[in-house]
Amino acid sequence: MKTFDTPAIVLAGLFLTVSATSASAATIDYVLSGFATGDYTVLGDPTAVAQDFDDIHFRFVFAGDLPGADVGGDDIVPIDSGRLRVDGVTGHLVLPATEIFGVDPLDGEAAFGRVGMSGFVPTVRFGGPGLDGYDGSTSVARTPVRADFMKPFRVRVDGETVQVTIDDFTHAHFAAFAVPEPTSWALMTVGFLGAGATLRRRRALAA
Known part of the structure; x- marks a missing residue:
């Protein structure tokens, strides 16, 4: 036997x-989390006024296609979709067609942004020693980072579009996971x- x-x-x-x-892996998920302070406004409602929030936990997940493209000498990954989870509520980020993961050419830090006439324009920039040299194409363990939100963003929640401005983002962490x-x-x-x-x-x- x-x-x-x-x-x-x-x-x-x-x-x-x-x-x-x-x-x-067909895609890669980028996760950026931390505690946010800022304000939000419900768009489409003429009576809506900006509402402040302070030190609320935000968790962003951006799904990117692999492989990335090469634009202007910087490795970039096109972003397919994004979602935001706040206090157990998940909304879908309203992203432009050119949203990408890339590297800010001014300081070399990782960033989400878009490609414009002048090249890559970051909207969310983050970085730290643990991400030095990271090109966005592979998995990376949860790493403490600095994060700067340079422009407001929009998210769809329960059929409404909300514009969010983040003034301060603390205790930020970044991670990336290859998704089969x-x-x-x-x-x-x-x-x-x-x-x-x-x-x-x-x-x-x-x-």
């Missing part, structure tokens, strides 16, 4: 190797199931 041990192990390894090789394609998740699941079935069969035959 022991003659089945080696083939079973080889098959299990093959399942996992094929699955892991196929699990290439849905087909890669399926292959990984099949791989683990196949490996488990093979090993169970080996144990049954050995008994």
Whole structure:
């Protein structure tokens, strides 16, 4: 019965190797979190007035396509979508078609922004020693950063568009996660199931 041990192990390894090789990232999620102070206004309501907020936890998630493009000598990643979570409520960021992750050419810090006639114009700039040399194309562990919001942004919440201005963003952290394609998740699941079935069969035959 022991003659089945080696083939079973080889098959299990093959399942996992094929699955892991196929699990290439299609997108990357950038997460910027911290405590924000500023104000917001509900647009489209002529009676709306700006409302202040102070030291509220904000969590931004930007989804970027891979691979990035190269514009003006700076590595950039086009941003597909973004969302903001505040006190358990999630809204979708209203992003321009040219929103990207890139590097601010003035100070070399990572930033979200857009491509204009004069090149890359940052709207949110962040950086720190832990991000030196980071080009936005790979995963990075949660890292303390400085963050400056240089312009207001808009977010859709419950059918309304809200314009948010952040004056101060403290205790900021940045992280990035490579996200496998849905087909890669399926292959990984099949791989683990196949490996488990093979090993169970080996144990049954050995008994």
